[in-house]
Amino acid sequence: MSKFLWNYLLVIPTVFYGLLFLPSVANADVTTQETVPTKIISPKPVVTQDQESANSPTEITGQVTSVSQLSDVRPTDWAFQALQSLVERYGAIAGYPDGTFKGNRALTRYEFAAGLNAALDRLSELIASNTADLVKKEDLETLQKLQAEFAPELQQLRARLDSLEARTAEVEANQFSTTTKLLGDAVFIVADTFGDRANNRPANDTKDDTQTVFGYRSRLILQTSFTGKDQLSTILSSNTIPNLTNSTGTAMTRFTFDQGTEEGVYLSQLVYRFPLSKNATIWVGPRALQPAIYAPTLNSSIGGLNGAVSRFATFNPTVYRPGFDGAGAALGYKFSNQVQLSLAYTADNTQASRASGEGNGFADANNIIFSQLTISPSRQLDVGLAYVHKYFGTRTGFNLTGGTGSAFARNPFEQNSTSTDNFGLQFNWRASRRFVVGGWFGYTLAHQESGPNNDATIINGALTLAFPDLFKEGNVGGFIVGVPPKVTSNDYRPRANAARREDPDTSLHLEAFYTFRVNDNVRVTPTFYVITSPEHNDANNAIWVGALRTTFSF
Structure with missing residues (x-):
């Protein structure tokens, strides 16, 4: 039982930090198409509508390995330790091309759903690799309830992306000229x-x-x-x-x-x-x-x-x-x-x-x-x-x-x-x-x-x-x-x-x-x-x- 508690406690900070940080990792409503929200890395990343824009100046970079790579994050920030843990311990954060995190931006439900889904996928990996012989189905029900609650938003987001891909393909096929x-x-x-x-x-x-x-x-x-x-x-x-x-x-x-x-x-x-x-x-x-x-x-x-x-x-x-x-x-x-x-x-x-x-x-x-x-x-x-x-x-x-x-x-x-x-x-x-x-x-x-x-x-x-x-x-x-x-x-x-x-x-x-x-x-x-x-x-x-x-x- 002590081993089970140890491994379960191992993933609790990720859930806590993820819920703590999601309100500060994204920008305004995705329909404004102004900037791309910072997202959490996952094996199957969810791409927002903003990220589909080929001309977006704020396209997401690869995963950062140290919080020092984020130029706008300071040790005096109130959530510095939480972000440091997400970046360096769990590898669940990516930054912007200009090396910033933009942690003071607002968040929509679609963005929260995308980020939460990515974080939970990461949690599932950690639990599966560390507690495969001990974790029972009921131990993950709390986490799965969160995924289920935001399932409609994720489905709508995927539908929007499918529509955007189709429209982009149509524009490319009928564009006046590439130059x-x-x-x-x-x-x-x-x-x-x-x-x-x-x-x-x-x-x-x-x-x-x-x-x-x-x-x-x-x-x-x-x-x-x-x-x-x-x-x-x-x-x-x-x-x-x-x-x-x-x-x-x-x-x-x-x-x-x-x-x-x-x-x-x-x-x-x-x-x-x-x-x-x-x-x-x-x-x-x-x-x-x-x-x-x-x-x-x-x-x-x-x-x-x-x-x-x-x-x-x-x-x-x-x-x-x-x-x-x-x-x-x-x-x-x-x-x-x-x-x-x-x-x-x-x-x-x-x-x-x-x-x-x-x-x-x-x-x-x-x-x-x-x-x-x-x-x-x-x-x-x-x-x-x-x-x-x-x-x-x-x-x-x-x-x-x-x-x-x-x-x-x-x-x-x-x-x-x-x-x-x-x-x-x-x-x-x-x-x-x-x-x-x-x-x-x-x-x-x-x-x-x-x-x-x-x-x-x-x-x-x-x-x-x-x-x-x-x-x-x-x-x-x-x-x-x-x-x-x-x-x-x-x-x-x-x-x-x-x-x-x-x-x-x-x-x-x-x-x-x-x-x-x-x-x-x-x-x-x-x-x-x-x-x-x-x-x-x-x-x-x-x-x-x-x-x-x-x-x-x-």
Whole structure:
């Protein structure tokens, strides 16, 4: 009898410690799929639903042999000795891949059932190996009652796992690609303009005759990764959103997503990104390698799918809008969390440039040389210092300011070949979780490359205020006040004795928007903006633009 008691007492601590520890070895409800609960090792381990996730960052490791392997367990913890016994004496505990135990997490009945079943299987082994000749059936009834009590939960858990395995197999059999993710978005805009068409004359002889317009832009985005760290972005687009320049007489009214020169479905981007080293990233691409892809624009709260609708308010146009889509390469290097450098060269070998006899090669095509140093002195403040050199060939249909600003700013020397040196200062200050202040100043020195030796100076700037989570989490409101690109001085005269192509006055761009998040896939943005003295000319009356944008993403 003494031997029987000794062997029976041998297994009692395991039951006691198991019941003591089960409330602290698992996480929240398995249906949340957030983290994987720590489980007890058994010859036939029960796998929870969370553990089926191939992408789970908290997948269970193998059995630990010493409590010292669990980094978040301290000798001062109230249950340290119990855990030490379970690990080192009974071998009934496994930890997380990061070497933690996470003993302070909550527990569900399903997880308790799984852990208890695993612990009792271990107890059965110990009893069978040490007391096979003494233990009677009634000696195990208490332990078996616990297993029977949780049998329904274990059965339900097994049924869920069987269902999950079947669904996983179906997804794998019908998946789009093992290397490519298919994303997409669609933008719908209903808009109208109000005010006389800008004609730079005092006479009000161009009344507003625009009709309410409706347009859309849809994109299919293929993101392909070959190594898990690289990405090939392929974007197919279709766009009917109108360019308001002709109807309003000024490009200052343009939408950020309006129609380009392509019709139907077209390839709007093809760019490949891959890491060169721990701190360096390379971008290469034959189509639309734009600065906004490889350099921080520092205007994420205002620009993009959830931000302002106008083209000017998206970001500094003379820095981030090259005015063409082209091929090239870019390098991003992160010196530290506070300093990063962006460098790039992109060329656009367009049909127009080839027809003119210029730009037949990669070096002499319309091109942009980009550089930006981004400094983050704190987590709340980012500052970007940019220098961008651009070249545009004669009669290539170019504009210097990315389709924004006055006609003089876009083409200070008309369509004569031009080079520009563009300097940009951008900043973004997250004053609080619900208030962000940003803005930019752009300074451009333009030089006429063909014909007379003429120079021009162009400036632009803006101040932006963003209110993340305004009224409701996920929503955002914003205000933009700025001066679109303006020619402040210019030597060029179209004809002898003609006036220089300089802007006589100053326009203001005033915009307000509010993006309402309907759900994770649908957002609605009403917006309103006004351009005072369009084309930087007081002879033109203000033009108002109202729009309602709905964005679907999937």
